[in-house]
Every structure is written in C-alpha cells, then in structure tokens.
Amino acid sequence: xxxxxxxxxxxxxxxxxxxxxxxxxxxxxxxxxxxxxxxxxxxxxxxxxxxxxxxxxxxxxxxxxxxxxxxxxxxxxxxxxxxxxxxxxxxxxxxxxxxxxxxxxxxxxxxxxxxxxxxxxxxxxxxxxxxxxxxxxxxxxxxxxxxxxxxxxxxxxxxxxxxxxxxxxxxxxxxxxxxxxxxxxxxxxxxxxxxxxxxxxx
Amino acid sequence: xxxxxxxxxxxxxxxxxxxxxxxxxxxxxxxxxxxxxxxxxxxxxxxxxxxxxxxxxxxxxxxxxxxxxxxxxxxxxxxxxxxxxxxxxxxxxxxxxxxxxxxxxxxxxxxxxxxxxxxxxxxxxxxxxxxxxxxxxxxxxxxxxxxxxxxxxxxxxxxxxxxxxxxxxxxxxxxxxxxxxxxxxxxxxxxxxxxxxxxxxx
Amino acid sequence: xxxxxxxxxxxxxxxxxxxxxxxxxxxxxxxxxxxxxxxxxxxxxxxxxxxxxxxxxxxxxxxxxxxxxxxxxxxxxxxxxxxxxxxxxxxxxxxxxxxxxxxxxxxxxxxxxxxxxxxxxxxxxxxxxxxxxxxxxxxxxxxxxxxxxxxxxxxxxxxxxxxxxxxxxxxxxxxxxxxxxxxxxxxxxxxxxxxxxxxxxx
Amino acid sequence: xxxxxxxxxxxxxxxxxxxxxxxxxxxxxxxxxxxxxxxxxxxxxxxxxxxxxxxxxxxxxxxxxxxxxxxxxxxxxxxxxxxxxxxxxxxxxxxxxxxxxxxxxxxxxxxxxxxxxxxxxxxxxxxxxxxxxxxxxxxxxxxxxxxxxxxxxxxxxxxxxxxxxxxxxxxxxxxxxxxxxxxxxxxxxxxxxxxxxxxxxx
DNA sequence: AAATAAACGAGACGGTACGTCTGGTCTTGAA
DNA sequence: TTCAAGACCAGACGTACCGTCTCGTTTATTT
Numbered sequence: 057x058x059x060x061x062x063x064x065x066x067x068x069x070x071x072x073x074x075x076x077x078x079x080x081x082x083x084x085x086x087x088x089x090x091x092x093x094x095x096x097x098x099x100x101x102x103x104x105x106x107x108x109x110x111x112x113x114x115x116x117x118x119x120x121x122x123x124x125x126x127x128x129x130x131x132x133x134x135x136x137x138x139x140x141x142x143x144x145x146x147x148x149x150x151x152x153x154x155x156x157x158x159x160x161x162x163x164x165x166x167x168x169x170x171x172x173x174x175x176x177x178x179x180x181x182x183x184x185x186x187x188x189x190x191x192x193x194x195x196x197x198x199x200x201x202x203x204x205x206x207x208x209x210x211x212x213x214x215x216x217x218x219x220x221x222x223x224x225x226x227x228x229x230x231x232x233x234x235x236x237x238x239x240x241x242x243x244x245x246x247x248x249x250x251x252x253x254x255x256x257x258x
Numbered sequence: 259x260x261x262x263x264x265x266x267x268x269x270x271x272x273x274x275x276x277x278x279x280x281x282x283x284x285x286x287x288x289x290x291x292x293x294x295x296x297x298x299x300x301x302x303x304x305x306x307x308x309x310x311x312x313x314x315x316x317x318x319x320x321x322x323x324x325x326x327x328x329x330x331x332x333x334x335x336x337x338x339x340x341x342x343x344x345x346x347x348x349x350x351x352x353x354x355x356x357x358x359x360x361x362x363x364x365x366x367x368x369x370x371x372x373x374x375x376x377x378x379x380x381x382x383x384x385x386x387x388x389x390x391x392x393x394x395x396x397x398x399x400x401x402x403x404x405x406x407x408x409x410x411x412x413x414x415x416x417x418x419x420x421x422x423x424x425x426x427x428x429x430x431x432x433x434x435x436x437x438x439x440x441x442x443x444x445x446x447x448x449x450x451x452x453x454x455x456x457x458x459x460x
Numbered sequence: 461x462x463x464x465x466x467x468x469x470x471x472x473x474x475x476x477x478x479x480x481x482x483x484x485x486x487x488x489x490x491x492x493x494x495x496x497x498x499x500x501x502x503x504x505x506x507x508x509x510x511x512x513x514x515x516x517x518x519x520x521x522x523x524x525x526x527x528x529x530x531x532x533x534x535x536x537x538x539x540x541x542x543x544x545x546x547x548x549x550x551x552x553x554x555x556x557x558x559x560x561x562x563x564x565x566x567x568x569x570x571x572x573x574x575x576x577x578x579x580x581x582x583x584x585x586x587x588x589x590x591x592x593x594x595x596x597x598x599x600x601x602x603x604x605x606x607x608x609x610x611x612x613x614x615x616x617x618x619x620x621x622x623x624x625x626x627x628x629x630x631x632x633x634x635x636x637x638x639x640x641x642x643x644x645x646x647x648x649x650x651x652x653x654x655x656x657x658x659x660x661x662x
Numbered sequence: 663x664x665x666x667x668x669x670x671x672x673x674x675x676x677x678x679x680x681x682x683x684x685x686x687x688x689x690x691x692x693x694x695x696x697x698x699x700x701x702x703x704x705x706x707x708x709x710x711x712x713x714x715x716x717x718x719x720x721x722x723x724x725x726x727x728x729x730x731x732x733x734x735x736x737x738x739x740x741x742x743x744x745x746x747x748x749x750x751x752x753x754x755x756x757x758x759x760x761x762x763x764x765x766x767x768x769x770x771x772x773x774x775x776x777x778x779x780x781x782x783x784x785x786x787x788x789x790x791x792x793x794x795x796x797x798x799x800x801x802x803x804x805x806x807x808x809x810x811x812x813x814x815x816x817x818x819x820x821x822x823x824x825x826x827x828x829x830x831x832x833x834x835x836x837x838x839x840x841x842x843x844x845x846x847x848x849x850x851x852x853x854x855x856x857x858x859x860x861x862x863x864x
Numbered sequence: 865a866a867a868t869a870a871a872c873g874a875g876a877c878g879g880t881a882c883g884t885c886t887g888g889t890c891t892t893g894a895a
Numbered sequence: 896t897t898c899a900a901g902a903c904c905a906g907a908c909g910t911a912c913c914g915t916c917t918c919g920t921t922t923a924t925t926t
Contacts (some may be wrong), residue, residue, distance in 0.1 A: 063893065064902055087374050092881060101904040106883065161414075164373045170430060171366045172289050181430050189432075212433060213442050216423040217450075221415065224422035227429070228372060228383050230391075231414060240415050248419075248450035266870055266923075288907060303873045308914065468876055468918070491778050494907055505878040510909065535842050568777045574834060575770045575777075576693050585834050593836075616837060617827065621854075624830035625822040630788050631833070632776060634795075635818060644819050652823075652854035672898075696886065707899040712888065 060107050072098035074119040081116060086165035089116075113169035113176050120166060121183055131185045133191045139199045140246060143218065146192070147238035150219070154226045154233055167227065182224060189215050196249070206251040218243045262447045263308050274300035275307060276321040283318060284360045288367035291318075315371035322368060323385055333389050335397045341406045342396060344447060345420065349440035352421070356435055357429045369429065391417050400453070408453035419447045464511050476502035477509055478523040485520060486562045490569035493520075517573040517580050522571060525587055537595045543603045544650060550596070551626065551642035558630045558637055571631065591620050600653070610655035621649045667704045671714065678704035679711060680725040687722060688764045692771035695722075719775035719782050726772060727789055738803045745810045746852060748801060749824065753844035756825070760839055773833065795821050802855070812857035823851045 076097035084119050091112050094104045109115045124131075134142050153159045166184070170177040192215045199205035205214070221241045225231055279297035280282045283291050293314050297304045326333075336344050355361045368386070372379040395418045401407035407416070423443045427433055465531050480501035485493050495516050499506045513519045558565045570588070574581040596619045603609035609618070625645045629635055682703035687695050697718050701708045715721045740748050759765045772790070776783040798821045805811035811820070829848045831837055 060902070061900090064900090066891090066903070069903075085374075090881060091883085095904090099904080101902095101906085102883080103885085103905090104903065109903075160390075167429070168370050168373050171370050172287070174431070177431055181432055185430060185432070187342075203356065209446075210442060213439070213446065216420070216426050217443075217446055220309075220422035220426035221418040223303060223426050223429075224418055227369070227425075229379055230383055230387070239413070240412060241419075244411075244415065244419055244450040248446040263870065266872095266899085268872070268922090271872075292912060297873090301873080303871095303875080304914080305874090305916085306872065309871080465875070468874090470877070473877075489778070493726075495909085498906055503874095503878080505880095506909080507879090507911090508877065511876075541756065559770055570881090571833070572774050572777050575774050576691075578835075581835055589834060589836070592666055613850075614846060617843070620827040620830050621823070621850055623827035625819065627830050627833075628822055628826035631773070631829075632791060633780070634787055634791070643817070644816060645823075648815075648819065648823055648854040651856075652850040654853075675898080697888080698886065701899090705899080707901080708888080709890085709900090710898065713897095784866095 065108070066104075069098070069100050069104055070108070073100055073115060074122050076100075077112075077115045078123070078162065081165050082161050085161060086116075086168055089165070091115075095238045110172070111176075113173055116162070116165055117169065117176050117179050120162060121179075124184065131187050131191055133195045135195060135198055135213075137202065139202070139204045140242070142195060143246075144239060144242055147218065147222065147233050147242055150222060151233050151235060151238045154222070160226075189219075192218065199249075203251060205249045209249055214245075214249055217248060218242070234254070267310070268306075271300070271302050271306055271447045272310070274301055275317060276324050278302075279314070279317045279321045280325070280364065283367050284363050288318075288370055289361060293317075313375070313378075316373055316381075318364070318367055318371065319378055319381050319386075320425065322364060326386065333393055335393045337397060337400055337421065339404065341397070341404070343399045345394075345448075346441060346444055348394070349444055350437050351422065352424060353435050353437060353440045356424070363396060387397070391421075394420065401451075405453060406448075411451055416447075416451055420444070465479070470508075471632055473502070473504050473508055474512070477519060478526050480504075481516075481523045482527070482566065485569050486565050489565060490520075493569070495519075501566045515577070515580075515591055517577055518583075520566070520573065521580055521583050521588075524566060526624065527553065531553055532586045539598045539599060539602055541606065543599070543606070543608045544646065546599060547596075547622065547650075548643060548646055553640050554623070554626060555637045555639060558626070561661055564630075580652060593623075596622065604652075609653045613653055618649075618653055621652060622646070668720055672710075675704070675706050675710055676714070679706055679714055679721060680728050683708075683718075683721045683725045684729070684768065686690070687771050688767050691767060692722075695771070697721075709787055715719060716783075717779070719771075719779055722771055723775065723782055723785050725770060727785075730790065739797045741801060743808065745805045745808070746848065747803070749798075749852075750845060752798070753824065753828065753848055754841050757839050757841060757844045760828070795825075798824065805855075809857060811855045815855055820851075820855055823854060824848070 073094060076094045077089070080093055080097060084093075089112055091102060091105055094100075094112070094115065095105055105115065109118065137144055154163070167182055170180050171213060189212075193211040196205050196211050196214055200207055200209075218241070222233065222238060225233055225237070231237070269453070275296060278296045279291070282295055282299060286295075291314055291390070292302060293307055296302075296314070296317065297307055307317065311320065335348060338344055361365055368382055372382050391414075395413040398407050398413050402409055402411075420443070424435065424440065427435055433439070477498060480498045481493070484497055484501060488497075493516055495506060495509055498504075498516070498519065500507055509519065515520065537550060540546055558567070570584055574584050593616075597615040600609050600615050600618055604611055604613075622645065626637065626642065629637055629641070635641070679700060682700045683695070686699055686703060690699075695718055697708060697830055700706075700718070700721065701711055711721065715724065739752060742748055760769070772786055776786050776833075795818075799817040802817050802820055803813050807814055824847070828844065829841065831839055831843070837843070
C-alpha cells in the first residue's frame, strides 16, 4: 500500500471533484452516482479519486463538509433572550432545508452513507450534525440560567426532543414537513423541558 | 410485459428466496447484497426473483413482512390503565430490538431502501411502521379518555415525540441506546403530553 | 473457475467477435488492439469475450483459423509432376500474401503472439503453419519417388530451406519480397535437395 | 516539444537504465516489461527515460546495442580457408546463443519490437543483424575467390539460406535447435551454393 | 392418463461500473 | 537547470452484477 504525499496534491483537482460530486448527486441521486461519472465531470482521472478517497461516500462527505466550512461558523444560534422565538427560527430553517430538493437529495445520500458505513457515520455525526447539537445545547443552557428550562434535564436528550421528530418525519416521509409542524414540536418540547411544576388534574 | 400467474407460483421457492435474503443481508450487509447471491443461496434461477419482485429492496421488504406476519398480530399494545408502564414496555422493547445485531442490520437495510426508493418507502412505512404508530395512537387516545393525555394534542406528533428520539439516536449512532434513555424520553414525552396546566415560576 | 456450457454459446456473437478482431487488428495494429474495442465493435459485452477466450491473442488466433477453415482444405499443393513449377506457385503465392497489407498486419500480430505466448505459439504452428509444412513434405516425398529429390534428405529441414528465407526477409524487412526472390530461393533449394552427384572442380 | 541538451546527460543514469532494462526483460519477459519498473530498478525518474527514449522498445534496443558494442567488433568471422569449418563454427555459436535463456528472452523481445515498430526494426536490422550479414557475405566472397562458392550467386540470398532456417525454427519453436541441425543446414546450403555442375541422373 | 402450458433451475447475453494498473505528461523540491 | 519522485489525465484491464433472454425440465391443470 502506497500512501500518497499530500503536499503534492492538486488543490484544483480536489475542488473539481467535490463540485462534480455535489452536482451529480443532485442530478441523478445517490444510488446512480458513480465514481466514473464524478471523474468524467471533474475532468480528472479515476485514480486521482481513488488516491485520496476510499469510496464515493467519502467524497460526498468531504464535499458537504467543504460546503459547510465555506459558510464559516455560520452555525451559531441567536440568543435574544426569547428561547421560543430563537428555537422556532432554527426549526423552521431546518424544515426549509429539508424541503429544498437539492439539499434533500444530498442529505439523503449522507443518511444512506451514515447507515451503511460506520466510518463515514462518525465523520458525518461528528462534523456536520455535532456542531449543530452543541450550539443548541449551549442555547438551552442559557435557557436554564434564565429559568426557562428545567435544571435537571439531560441536554443531550433535550436536543433530540427538538430535532428528532422532524428528522423522523423527513426520513420516513410519513407526513409533510411544514412550519406549523415545527412549531407544534417546539411547543411540546418546551413544555417537556419546562421547569414548572405540573398541577395534575384530580 | 407478461404478468405471471400467481396461482402457479412455487411457495417453496418463495420461502427459500425470502430466507436467503434475510440470511445474506445479515451476513454481508445491505450494500453487498446481490440478487445473484440470493438466487444462488436459495437454489433458484435469477428469473424467479425478477418474475415476482422488482428489486432486491422489494425482496427484503417482503422478507421482513413475512417475518413480522409470522408473529401474527403481535403488534398490540397493552392497556393496563397505567400509560407510563405500558409505553415503557414498548420503548424498552424497541431499544432491545435495535440492539440485536441481526435486527439492527436488517432494519438499517430497510432504512436505506426507504431513503432511496419512494415506492418501498411507502410500503415500509405503511406496512411495518404504520401499524405500530396506529396502535400507539390508540393507546394514547385511551390515555386522553382517562385524562392522562391532553385533549387537544395532535396524536401524530405525539407518537413521533415518543419514537423519533430513539430512532434518531439509532440511525445516527450519536449515543448508546439504553433502557435508561428510553425511560428518560418517556418521562419528557409524558410531561409534554400532560393535560396539566403549568405553574410558571414568577 | 466456472467453465461455461458451450452448447449455449451464441454463434452470432462468436462470428461478430472474430470479424471485429480481424478488422480492428488490420486498422490499428496488434499493439493497439484492445478487448474493449473488439467488444464494442462486435456489439458484445466484454464478458462474452472473456468467457470464451483467455486473451486477445487467443481471439485473434481463432479468427485467423476461422478464416483459413472457411477456405476449406485449400491448403493442397498441386502435383503436376513438375516439382519446380509446383513449388514456384506456392512460394510466389506466399510472397503475394505477405505483400497484402491486411494479411501482413494480421500475420505480424500472430508472429508477435507466437513469440510472446508459448500456448498460442503451439496453436499457431500446429494449426496454421503445420498443415502447410505437411503438404509440402508430401509433395517433396513425391519428388523423392520421382527421383527429383535426394532420398536421404530430412524433409523437415527441406521445407525450412524453402520457406525460412522468405519468412526471414518478411519478418526483418531486410529486403523487398518479390517473385524473383522466391524463384531464386527455389533454385538454390532445389539444387541443395537435388539427388545428383556433384563434380567438384579440380 | 523540448529537445534536451545531450551534453548535460547523466551517463550514470543512462547505464543504470540500460542495465535495468536488460535485467528486467530477462526476469519478467518483454510483455510485462514496463517503463515504470525500469525507472524504479534504475533508481531514476520516469521522465528521465521518456526524455531520452521514445518507448520501452527503444530502450531495449539501445541496451542490446550497448552490450554488443562493449564486445567491440567481435563480429568477425574466421577465415581459415576451410569455409565449411568456419561457417560451422558460426552457425553452432548462433544455435548456442538461442539456447541461452537470457539471450533467448532478450532476442525475442527485439523480434517483437521489430515486428511492431518499423523504426526500431530499421535500427535492429541495421545495427545488430546487418554487421553479421556483412561479415558473412565477406567470408562467402572469399569462398568465391577460392572457388568454393559459385560466382553468380546472390550473396544476400546466400546468407539467408544459412541463417533463415535456424531463425525460423527458433521463432516458431517447430523443432529443437541443435548443433546437428545447424550442420545439416550448412551441408544443404553449401551444396546449393556450390560452383559444381550437377550430373542429373538420367 | 395424456397433453399442454406455465413456472422453474440454469446460465449466456449486452451492458455498466468497479477498483487496479500502466502509459506518457506535468509539477515540485533538492542538489 | 537537471534530476528523483511522484501526482496527474487517460483509458484498458479483468471481474462482478445488473436485468433480459433463451434453454430444457418439472409441475399442475386441463382435456
């Protein structure tokens, strides 16, 4: 096994490959995405892809990471003090992304990879999903300090309560994803996380 | 296009194919599952598969359905009056299934199909997931009548609140799936669905 | 190793492959002949070639054999009693073939294979060259009976004396191949094979 | 196209390349000889080979030429007055060379190149084969002066009569190459070239 | 019981893409 | 500036499967 020397790597080819991968997956879908087509579209030899990535999934993950890293730390949640409004903005934005056909296709491709290849799953959850969950936890922590979120709650579970229902509905296409749905989920989640005592009806 | 006559279908071949598909997907994973291998393992001609199923995904869905239909309507939720205990049993059982390597592998395969092929997605959500969601809604409705669940709540959202976090954690492997986790999710969900008023802290 | 069943073999594909191989080797030469191009030209999948032949050289040998077997036993030498005239016809015909660009190209390809692959060398010498040498030996044997060729001469060497110089000149392109050359070779060979005694000059 | 400056050429690299080429062709055969392997074995960049030679065949030809030029004009035929003995020595020596596995392999490689590439063919026949044919013609000319070879005979054909049968048998592997065979060929050739008249049996 | 027609096992077919290998060109750093 | 090292584009290699298409051979009605 010969490990190539990264210092000699052609940045131009790398960009061309990542762009071609994103374009093609949006055009033909993940199942019909081929390394051969990526190479052809990028004007690159197949070996140049195989030299640097182990699979088409890895190329795609890199492509998506390159995308999100271009936007440079845009993954910051607002903190206006109004936790309901702040989270509503995030959830609605996520719904909008899932409803964008291009993002939908690419994200489904990532989801397939995540299900299939544990290595890529680690990368995807660590570098794409992870940061979002972290900033959300930060926002919820601020909510705890402000008395809007119960002290004892496990924030790891809390963020799943917010995002998982939307993800579930998107993956399984059980029902349409709308802003109203996002709002409903948010209301229930906030109630669940609320620090308030509950007056059980007797 | 010639539509074959189902009355002449060989039940023996059908069973052999479904079993071979389940065995193989557990052995080599979904990505490396091939129609050719299923046919060879089942001792069957490839055409016999293509005659009755449009894709390897469809075979797998049928195989899983055959499995669950063997267990014959087992998808009934208990109703002991204690909604917390009843749901806890279900959630823990789901966690156990996801933690079973064979079921894990097969279910991931179905999830991949669901993401990839809208037709199969419809079948999977309709015939595998759907019944579970329905009986859960029934149980929650009983909870509403018993005053344990708020009246106005959208039960479609309610069941997602219960199941989606577990699904999310399983798909993305963000954290281990345990009974404790299931219990935590249940507590939060029950609080969210609770009919009680909330005493906002002043 | 799976050995295919010859009874199911497609005669149509076989012919198309052999024809495509001959056409292509004449067009682009042996070094640039590829299995891929043969398959494409023949309208055939690559596997259909690899199923029945181990290499492009083997295809070519079969193609040439098919050619010569179409001409059906044409490899018979005349026996008019005039051994000089009979052999002159053969040698000139061989010179003409070597001077035909298409035959030249194909024969060079066979020669390269013969040099490179011992297996194909056996086939080529056995099935293409061998029969010619045999009928020539037969003719020389008749010459022996007629007293035109010495009794003791090794006919294996005798046929080489006739054909080798032409082959040598063709392979190495040392000088042009003409009828006159063929005639000169023939005269010398006949003198060498002559049963006559020699009057050494004193 | 950039023509490199020969004065700057590294003699050390040149020798290393030629030696590597000879070693490798003897080891793996001509078909599996690659420029990449030559470069690696010689401890040289591929470009250094492509800078000075157009193809692997050209390298090999140069390598063989370098070999024979080291032996410095060794290509001289003895002239003891006994033409039979002198030629017998040459023919037997050639047979011995063809029977040496290393020389066999390299010579087959040259033959393949000669068949494939007209440019290299010219070089090979001109610089390797040519000198041998010339000195042989010289020896035959001396034979003519001594009355051992007929005056009118075309010496170009005469040398082919001597060497072609051996070459033919070597290339095509039709029969084993032995000293006895060389002697038989020589006897027939000398008879053919003999100045004597022939007493046809009546 | 014989005839007939469909489904069956087997597997060859035209294809697509795989991941690897080599050819010949271009780029980078060290000497 | 030349070289070794090796990345690059290009494209053929031989393999694996795809989904379609015959082949005989069961198997199960129809006659």
